Amino acid sequence: MSFKKIVSRALACGIALSSVGCSEFLNGKKTEPEVIEFSDTRFKCLQAIPAQLKLYSIGEAQAEEVKQGFNCMSEALRYFNKRTFGSIDGGYTVEEMRRFFGKYFLKQNNVTPEFAAELMKIKRALLGGSTAYITKDEITRLIDILNAVRDEAVTLAPHMKVILLISKKGELPWETISSATEQLRLSLQKLLEKTQIAKSDYSFDDAKRALAGFGEFIRGEEPFAPYERYSNWVGVVEAVKNVLMGQQAQFTGLYQWNDSLNTLISLYEMALKYHYSLSDLKFDNKEKLSQASQFMEQGLHLLGNAHQMKTKGLIPVADIDNLIDQALPRITKQIRTKSIKKTYRAVLMKILDPERKMDSRSVLGLEKKHLASLQREFNIWRLQQEFIDGLGDDKNIFLTQAQLVSAFESFDKNKSVDAAARDDAFEQSALLAAWQDVGELYKSSMTVSFTAEGKLAIAKAAAIRHTWASLTKGNIMRALSRLLLLGYGESRQERMSKVGMNETGLVGWYADFLELGLDAGAFDPRSANSGTRSFLEANFFTFSGDGNALMDQKESFEFVSTLFAAGLASSEGLQSESLAAHCAVAELDVFGKPYLQEECFKQNLKNNFAKYFANLPGMVRYIADLNQARWEEFYRHLAVASAAPNQKVGFVETANIRTMVTILHYIEAVVVIFDKDGNTKLSLEEVYDASPRFTPFFKTIKKITNQTLLEEGFAYLVFKGTIPGAADLTGFQLQKLWGIKDAERMEIVRLFGTLKDELNKPKN
16 A cells, blocks of 8 residues: 555555555554644654754754754654655665655755765764665664764763854963863764774765765755855865875774874864964963963874874875865965975975985975974973973063073973983983083073064173063074074084084075065065075174184074064064054055155154164164264165165165164174173274174185285275275275274164175176
């Protein structure tokens, strides 16, 4: 008897498909007529399920609503299983299930045939069996799983806003994020144990299709922004999965599935912590920096325990490249993927590879040796930061150099080293060697320090006060300069104080990071490789510059500090202030920033010099004492030394500002280093004291070797502003008999223009 006849005669089952009947009646047992209608409270609740799923997916569902929704589904399945039968013995085809619920319960949010097929794949992953049909026994087991899912969904409900990135940034305690992801981990582990998924061949592609179908189901005919947001990141999620687990990862048994699940949840926890707490990139107190440290440690642990790292010993470059292709365009439009790919290969090949094979063909991926190098550098940074954090409250530390050195020497480094590298004598030795290197930097006659705004402070050592913020920034600069020497120094030594980098090394660094620097707007696209110029600057103008053929640890540290805390950071502030002073015009420079009217910029610089360069107190006092004519002269020399290729007359651009800021720092460094009598000027004798670091360069441009002539030639250059000939030097000797006026900052800024002219001359 067909089901339609049953409906017409007895009105016993009014909602099944033509192939579905009332099983008890058909088996010969007469039952009272029963019509399944929306008015039946057992099934009317099904209409609310799509809306409840929407609320759950935005973190708005209440626990009781979640429980009611799952109970409704379970009851509907239980009733359906008991009261109907399908076209196959003891089961139903996927189309029968889809049409049944679509016709009578889910009219506005029907399950598409495609989504139904994906649901059947999930069914097979959860319960086993076929994707073509579902048996009554499987429905019974599915109800048990739904009850388990219900319990975990109720438990997760209070955490969903956190998990789904809906909570407000900056307002979540770190522990709240950890609590949410830990509950997600526990819930998924319970469900994993209750299902057959560990034995299935369910793939990530299956999950992608299921997500698409789920999105269509819950939104119906209306757009649903959260789903659109989640679906946009599916490609990134798949790329991350490939990095950690491989493209064709095969998991055998519950243990490997659990292990992979833990990896994914840990990764998601990191993503949440970055989103909520670290994405502002402000680490201006101990708590935020501690969170960043935990984040880095968790990331290293995650990579070290990734499935690919365990099974293959590396994460292939193909998977890393794919992740970059998927993620970078969603993060920034400024940086090109090819720039990142080139840079990370250089880092792997030159900085993190202990053997430094220098052959790109040897870069197969991120290997265990690279992770070991990263872990060591992280441990060195953390050891130093532990010392800094232990100095006191992060807002009330003001230490003289003597106090800093005393605290450094009394710190129990062995205890911290043992905790960081327990039972690893070689790693402990490396940490202790790095500790000694840091000690040499602290004890330097001219110590590097930073202001509260992060600018490089240049003043006599007695005037410097080291704060938590300045020491913390210095620790970052030291870590970067250490990486520079590791990758581009002449040799590998346990003590960085014994490593030097020649001009070729710095040129190589610029070449490797050129494309990334251009994309980030750090390098000028009109300039050739700046490595040679930067090498000379580090040798001439850093506190520890000595003019020889190598940049040592101190010079590298001071160079990196100047590069980041002066040339880039300070210039950004000056440029922004000039825009606020209405100096900008509509035309943009090569960095995409507006040109500035030079007269407006010059006057704004003079009026606010003390504000922009509070980190250069001597220079501030000097500029304040200049009358307008002298200021015009000083600025003219500064502009000449800072001119960019094809300089646009009457305007100032980004490259000009960066060079000006750097030169002002270099001028102040020279005065602070060599002004022995404290009169803020350089006498002839003090210029002679400075000459050793400049004479090697002077020797190359004058082709002379006599040391006396070199010293006299440099002194003439400082006091007269030009490269001398033989007659000039003779006249200079006579002038010395009558006395020579001390060189001020005016003469030094003029020196930069002359040096620039010499550097730009064609090489013979």
